[in-house]
Amino acid sequence: MDARPLKILVADDNQSDRMILCAIVKKMGHIVCEAADGNEAIEQFMQQSPDIILLDVIMPNLNGQEAAREIKKLAGEDMVPIIFLTSLQEASDLAACLESGGDDFISKPYNKIILQAKINAFSRMLKMHNTLQQQRDVISENNEHMKHEQQVARAVYDNVAHSGCLDLPNIKYLLSPFSIFNGDVLLAARRPSGSIHILLGDFTGHGLPAAIGAMPLAEIFYGMTAKGFLMADILREINIKLKNILPVGYFCCTCMVNLSFRKQEIEVWMGGLPDYGLYRHQTGEVERVKSNHLPLGVLSTQAFDASTKRYEFLPGDKFYMWSDGIIEARNGEGELFGEARLFSVFEDKKSEDFFDRILSSVNHFCGENGKDDDTTLLELSMVDESVVGKVDIDLSSGAITGPTDWHMVYTLRNETLKTFNPLPVMLNILNDVPALRHLSGQLYTLMAELFSNAFEHGVLGLKSELKDGAEGFAEYYRQRGEAMASLEDAYVTFDFDLTPTQKGGCLSIMVEDSGKGFDYKNIKAEPVNQTNVMYSGRGIPLIHSLCDSLTFLGKGNKVKVSLSWQTQPEE
Amino acid sequence: MSHLNLAQIQELKEVMEEGFDDLVMTYLQDSDAKMKTLKKAIQVQDSVQVAEVAHSLKGSSANICAEELSAMFKKIEDSARAEELDQVPYVFEQTVEEFSLVKTQLQQVK
Incomplete structure (x- = not known):
């Protein structure tokens, strides 16, 4: 038993009964306060804040059940066990006692051993309840703190990993508003030559580790792209940076694309991601573009392979990139959306608005259940360079410059x-x-x-x-x-x-x-x-x-x- | 024949320590007063009050280890709740007798 004495309120109109109860409770080492009827019991409860209440059922003025209701109301979310003192024997009477807010009852004549056992049981329960309440308060405080930190982290992150030129007319994208904490990164920037660099990254893990890794990644991506570095140089730089800063087991599945308007091609480097789709406007065919590298942040510079693949990319062609959030979206039955369903969207050739159709297909599949925010999708189209306009070189961007x-x-x-x-x-x-x-x-x-x-x-x-x-x-x-x-x-x-x-x-x-x-x-x-x-x-x-x-x-x-x-x- | 449960009363004495005399006195005074109230209620056939007072005496008598007396009050209470007061005056007579015996024995135990 807890060494701390409890304060116990004894409410009984019968003086001799009260004397016996008080004597038993005091003998147990607790502090006693007394009340002779229901009204006094409520008064004493408010003044003394007892830990446990022993409450006689039948009392003049306000009876025990009425007093119990009132006390429970006053106690709010604090736990105040009420043990009814009764010589009532009818089951319905006893049930009524519990319904009015009683937690237990003990019948006359009072048995010292039973009363002691019950008080001890409630004392343990009280302790547990208080611990839970404290933990709940700590958790909610921590939660508030974490939310605040995430907001700050988000603000810092947005400044570093801004969306670059994702708003270009030939890019359509969807990025979860919680992307920084689900590990998805989507970056786009123009090179001085006018071509476009796009990077989709999917960090292992969630939360801050993912967001922290995303910052140097974005910094290098924007800095080096603005300075005109080639994909291979940028990837090599990001790879070694992530390898150096991320703990073992953390890495970034990445697809980086360079779209060249002049050469009408895309150059792709993919590591650790599911197949992407390259839609050919002229034939209506979809070519699968596969990952052929390990994710960034895994290999040493010596072992790292920055070689890219080039694909012809003619006007009207579209390249689709996604995070595995789409493939792993689940419906009510826990079934995965899957790659097959994703690629089947391209089979319907009635129109080329695959971006919207992929999203509606996922939403339809998941139904109400899976309003999953963990989705990143990007569509890159080939257009005439005049559509996207000239590059505004920002030579001051990024510390790397x-x-x-x-x-x-x-x-x-x-x-x-x-x-x-x-x-x-x-x-x-x-x-x-x-x-x-x-x-x-x-x-x-x-x-x-x-x-x-x-x-x-x-x-x-x-x-x-x-x-x-x-x-x-x-x-x-x-x-x-x-x-x-x-x-x-x-x-x-x-x-x-x-x-x-x-x-x-x-x-x-x-x-x-x-x-x-x-x-x-x-x-x-x-x-x-x-x-x-x-x-x-x-x-x-x-x-x-x-x-x-x-x-x-x-x-x-x-x-x-x-x-x-x-x-x-x-x- | 004892009118008190002697094992229990021993335990009660241990719990109450020096407060035991006080308890006995309080019980006897309180019960005396309640017996008078009960008698009047029986005379006027107020079954609600009969049940109430008998219930209270039943509980306190049980606590003071007067098992037989408590059982008698229970009989009165049960009858009153059933609105069958015919036999109650007779039981009450017995109760008065038992109470005085309990009183005597309690004073001896002190």
């Missing part, structure tokens, strides 16, 4: 010029531009040349032809030491300007030094490889070979180079 449009000026003066190597800092910033990352070797050489030209030849006024002989080398460093010691009002300024272009980007760097400059005008027209000497030994030919253009400005103390690149591979 990196900084694409910026300007920076970095000036080094006096002491700093002598002691500080500015190259790592500047290269670090340039390396934030993904397209420049694989040029970092080239960029380093370029920057190093530019800096040494500006400092050694410009600021310090040294001539590199000195370095030709062994003695000259020593002389060069002697002069350099002198010049360094008398440095005054010296500076080298780097001026970076990065701008996006239709196909990639362009970086121009202007370097200005505090030196006297040199006469570049007379030698400008000379073939580059013969002007080494005349450029006062500046490493011009090397610089020239590294960039698209090189121009001297002002009195020769300013040099401007530019470098441009393409991120969008040729199709």
Whole structure:
């Protein structure tokens, strides 16, 4: 028994009976309060909130049954066991006691053992009831909390995994409003070339694990598509990302499609999904497109196969993608909708509105029972490119794009010029531009040349032809030491300007030094490889070979180079 | 012949401890008053009140271990509920006698 004493209300109009009951209950270690009739019993109940009530049936003023009804009403959802005290013997009288809200009865003369057993039984029941009530409250609180979290997660998710260009006129789709928590993802974006990337993903599991995986997936998909990456690159990137972040056993069944208007074809990569349907407008035939890969997030980069299949896709042709929610939709009897029923929709050739007919077929099959929200369906049609319009390239989209449009000026003066190597800092910033990352070797050489030209030849006024002989080398460093010691009002300024272009980007760097400059005008027209000497030994030919253009400005103390690149591979 | 269930009354004494005397006194005073009420109700043939008071005395007598007395009150109660009061005055006479014996024995047990 619970060690905590209970508070027990004894309501009996017969004083001697009440005395005996009170004595028994007190002996059991409980606290007693008393009432001599029904009205007093209700009053005591309100004032004392007893745990258990022992209630005589026949009492003056308000009888036990009436009091029981009132007390149960006041108690609401709290459990207050009422044990009727009775010497009534008729079965109907006893039944009436229970109907009025009594939970049990005990007959006179009171038997100590039985009364004790009953009080203990109700005490256990009370404890259980209170535990249940607490748990229920905790559950409902948690549920509220979870709903709120899901709303927040949904808002974040919508910002990351927005629907892209799913609203294009050649796309029809249905996505469950709870899609982020059932693991379905549907993304669409235009490539800079105008073609369309579509990705349907079905994450294992539900809830937050699925939603969390969907975020990097969407980020990579939109970022890389906007930058013009090919499907294979994007899939490889998503695959390794998911493999790295998702726990074992979690992955994403995926179909990615590239629709090319110009080539009139679709390129498909499918992993772990049921067969899709490719409808041919001209013949009315439906070709099944099958998964031939493992889902994304399973294989390592080495083992991952990004190879795609190409299908001719002529005007009027339609490609249907779905999550297994459609195939696994159930009717009242628990039967699955199944692939056969799904593909049979295409057999009826009276019209080509298969999208609507698939949905109505599923709804009809499931009936009232299966208003299943777990359904994702997409129809992609081939139309003339003019129908979908031109691409609005958003070069700023996605973190993967990196900084694409910026300007920076970095000036080094006096002491700093002598002691500080500015190259790592500047290269670090340039390396934030993904397209420049694989040029970092080239960029380093370029920057190093530019800096040494500006400092050694410009600021310090040294001539590199000195370095030709062994003695000259020593002389060069002697002069350099002198010049360094008398440095005054010296500076080298780097001026970076990065701008996006239709196909990639362009970086121009202007370097200005505090030196006297040199006469570049007379030698400008000379073939580059013969002007080494005349450029006062500046490493011009090397610089020239590294960039698209090189121009001297002002009195020769300013040099401007530019470098441009393409991120969008040729199709 | 004992008019009380002696085993039970022993148990009751244990439960009540020092409150036992008080209980006996309360029972006797209460019952005295109720017997008077019962007598009047029988005289005026108020079967509803007869049943009610007899019911109450039946219960408290049982609790005080006076089994025979409780059985007599039950007889009166049952008759009154059946609206058959003919035999009741006779049973009541017996009850008064039994009550006084119970009273005596209770005072001895104290």
